[in-house]
Amino acid sequence: MARRHAIPEIWRYRVNGWRYGLALAGLALMVPLSVAMMLWLMPASQAADNWQVEGSNGVLHISGALAESACRLEMASARQDVWLGEVATGRLEQVGARGVPVAFELRLRDCLRSRAASRDERTGILSWAPDQPAVRVSFSSRADRDNPQLVKAQGVGGIGLRMLDEHGRNVRLGSRGEPLWLTPGSNVLAYRVMAERTAQPLVPGSYHAVVDFHLSYD
Numbered sequence: 001m002a003r004r005h006a007i008p009e010i011w012r013y014r015v016n017g018w019r020y021g022l023a024l025a026g027l028a029l030m031v032p033l034s035v036a037m038m039l040w041l042m043p044a045s046q047a048a049d050n051w052q053v054e055g056s057n058g059v060l061h062i063s064g065a066l067a068e069s070a071c072r073l074e075m076a077s078a079r080q081d082v083w084l085g086e087v088a089t090g091r092l093e094q095v096g097a098r099g100v101p102v103a104f105e106l107r108l109r110d111c112l113r114s115r116a117a118s119r120d121e122r123t124g125i126l127s128w129a130p131d132q133p134a135v136r137v138s139f140s141s142r143a144d145r146d147n148p149q150l151v152k153a154q155g156v157g158g159i160g161l162r163m164l165d166e167h168g169r170n171v172r173l174g175s176r177g178e179p180l181w182l183t184p185g186s187n188v189l190a191y192r193v194m195a196e197r198t199a200q201p202l203v204p205g206s207y208h209a210v211v212d213f214h215l216s217y218d
Contacts, residue, residue, distance in 0.1 A: 070133035070217040071108040071182065080104055084161075084195060089204060092159060092197040099195035101164070106137070106189040106213070113184040134218045136176040137189060139163060141211040143173055146198045151211055157203030159195045163211075166190040179218060 087099035114133050144150040149170055150160025163171035171177065171191065180189060 070114060071111040071135065071187065071215075073215065074107040074109055077105065077107045082193060084193065087195050089202050092195070092202065095197050095199055097197045098162060101192040101194040103190060103192050105191070106215075108135070108182065108187040108189070108215075109185075111182045111184055111187055132181050132183065134179040134181050135189075136179055136216050136218065138174070138176040138214045138216070139171050139211055140174050140214070141209060144198055146200060147196075148173070150196055150198065151193075151209045153195070153207040153209055155207040156205045158198055158200045159202070159207070160198050161209055162194050162196040164192045164194075176216060 082102055082104050084099065084102050091097060091099065111133055113131050142152045144152045144160035147160055149172070150162055151173065153159050153161055163173075165171060165177065166189070
């Protein structure tokens with residue numbers, strides 16, 4: 001009789017062993033899962049905590065552009081305020097009389113070595129260089145009614161603004177100038193501007209004008 005009861009006891013022992021092993025295996029699987037959940041939730045909780053700390057928070061949205069160009073225009077040259085000073089009406093009695101010229105510059109940096117071919121729109125002459133970039137500058141503004149070569153001076157009467165390049169040649173409003181050959185590296189484009197008497201009667205006062213310019217590389 002004792003032998004017939006020994007077999008069920010053995011099976012009960014084995015079943016309990018299997019249950020214990022399954023429990024350990026389940027526990028082993030739950031630990032990595034819990035750790036993974038904690039790691040996944042941690043950045044979100046930390047981000048939330050950062051917005052709850054004392055002080056101010058914000059977000060930066062940063063953007064930009066990569067442009068292909070033979071040269072880079074300095075920021076100080078992109079927007080300039082040119083003060084011509086005061087000129088007495090007695091100096092501008094005759095049509096064509098001019099005030100004191102004031103110089104301004106367009107500074108170019110990081111000019112690349114490259115070959116270029118450009119045709120002068122005034123003379124039709126074609127120029128070519130194997131290792132020098134070329135630039136042409138165009139100025140645009142509202143022209144004076146009596147003399148379209150001059151920039152209109154807002155706020156006064158009887159004067160316009162004459163613009164000259166570094167060689168003393170007139171800057172033609174609305175058209176590209178002759179090709180200017182550049183050297184690799186840095187370059188300076190020099191100009192002058194001055195008041196000039198027109199055919200209209202002189203009306204004293206403060207004046208201003210806005211002139212846009214554009215650089216095109218050949």
